Amino acid sequence: MKPHLLPEDIETFLHGKIPVTKAMAVSVESYDDDRLIVTAPLDVNHNHLGTAFGGSLAAIATLAGYCLLWLELGDKDAHIVIRSSKVSYDRPVRGKIRAFCDRPSEQAMARFRKSYERTGKARIKLAVTIEEEGNVCVEFDGTYVAIR
Numbered sequence: 001m002k003p004h005l006l007p008e009d010i011e012t013f014l015h016g017k018i019p020v021t022k023a024m025a026v027s028v029e030s031y032d033d034d035r036l037i038v039t040a041p042l043d044v045n046h047n048h049l050g051t052a053f054g055g056s057l058a059a060i061a062t063l064a065g066y067c068l069l070w071l072e073l074g075d076k077d078a079h080i081v082i083r084s085s086k087v088s089y090d091r092p093v094r095g096k097i098r099a100f101c102d103r104p105s106e107q108a109m110a111r112f113r114k115s116y117e118r119t120g121k122a123r124i125k126l127a128v129t130i131e132e133e134g135n136v137c138v139e140f141d142g143t144y145v146a147i148r
Contacts, residue, residue, distance in 0.1 A: 010071070020059070026040045039097060039098050054089060062142060094132065112146075
């Protein structure tokens with residue numbers, strides 16, 4: 001069963017488990033049955049051009065998937081790692097970074113949970129977009145692995 005946590009509780013978890021999230025000022029805007037939205041301010045994540053640094057964008061997208069999977073799995077002791085990822089930078093981000101990770105289908109989550117319960121290990125693909133003013137700026141696809 002998935003935990004029902006407030007965004008502040010999720011942020012506390014992230015800042016404790018992954019210290020760079022605090023330095024990047026990562027916060028959780030919202031989490032519901034459909035998606036998780038993770039944000040970070042531009043002022044601590046910019047490059048020499050004044051736009052969002054590509055490394056920050058990749059890190060925040062990776063974090064959004066990690067966090068959604070941790071919440072969906074509901075096992076606070078699970079080890080979740082990124083196995084592979086692909087990032088496409090389609091347009092610059094000039095303001096607040098907002099990463100959207102949609103919840104996988106019920107079927108995909110059921111397969112993931114079944115494998116995790118049966119073997120103590122499971123993998124799943126997640127997609128994250130970073131959007132600004134209704135435009136997709138970054139597309140991220142990652143394969144995550146959870147290990148008991």
